[in-house]
Amino acid sequence: MRTHKHTWIAMAALLGAGFTQATTLERMSLEQLTAAAERVVRVRCVAVESRFEDGEIWTRAHFLVQETLKGASTERVTVRLLGGRAGHLTSTVDGVPRFTPGEELFLFLEPGGDGTFAVTSWAQGTFRIRRGASGQEFVVQDTSGVVLLDPATGRTRPGGVRHLPVEEFRERVRAAAQALPRGR
Numbered sequence: 001m002r003t004h005k006h007t008w009i010a011m012a013a014l015l016g017a018g019f020t021q022a023t024t025l026e027r028m029s030l031e032q033l034t035a036a037a038e039r040v041v042r043v044r045c046v047a048v049e050s051r052f053e054d055g056e057i058w059t060r061a062h063f064l065v066q067e068t069l070k071g072a073s074t075e076r077v078t079v080r081l082l083g084g085r086a087g088h089l090t091s092t093v094d095g096v097p098r099f100t101p102g103e104e105l106f107l108f109l110e111p112g113g114d115g116t117f118a119v120t121s122w123a124q125g126t127f128r129i130r131r132g133a134s135g136q137e138f139v140v141q142d143t144s145g146v147v148l149l150d151p152a153t154g155r156t157r158p159g160g161v162r163h164l165p166v167e168e169f170r171e172r173v174r175a176a177a178q179a180l181p182r183g184r
Helices: 002-020 030-036 166-178
Strands: 039-053 056-070 076-082 084-086 089-091 104-113 116-119 126-131 137-141 147-150 155-158
Touching: 030 104, 030 166, 039 076, 056 084, 056 089, 056 104, 056 166, 076 104, 137 166
Parallel strands: 039 084, 076 116
Antiparallel strands: 039 056, 039 104, 056 076, 084 089, 104 116, 104 126, 126 137, 147 155
């Protein structure tokens, strides 16, 4: 019995140590996200499905593309994300965006293999479209309330894009895409 007690204590200490470790992500500007992404698209989510793949739960979110700001135009994209719900099991991964059918977003995308895409810098590359009382559209970055590392100062700070009018967002992304060397 004594051996089992020490085993459980050691396991608890190891698990607790894992939870106290944190990864700090570096905040990326719209220009950096644009440079890193192969595509920047306005999309509407049409379906979300989760299932086990290679011993993990993965979610595939399917989108209709409404507008392309950078990269090749296409009618549809599928984003593959770690985590989700399969049967009675749920896997949650911090920083991974989640999508709901019917919502509209701007996504910064990179090839993810097997014809799917990954969101550039996970939640940082996700901008939800909201509408104000007057009907004006604006974007809110998923990480706008999250504390991330500011590479300029070396300190962590909250930030990100909040309530940026869609037209201004488009202009900034298009300008950043045009400023990139050819082929990027």
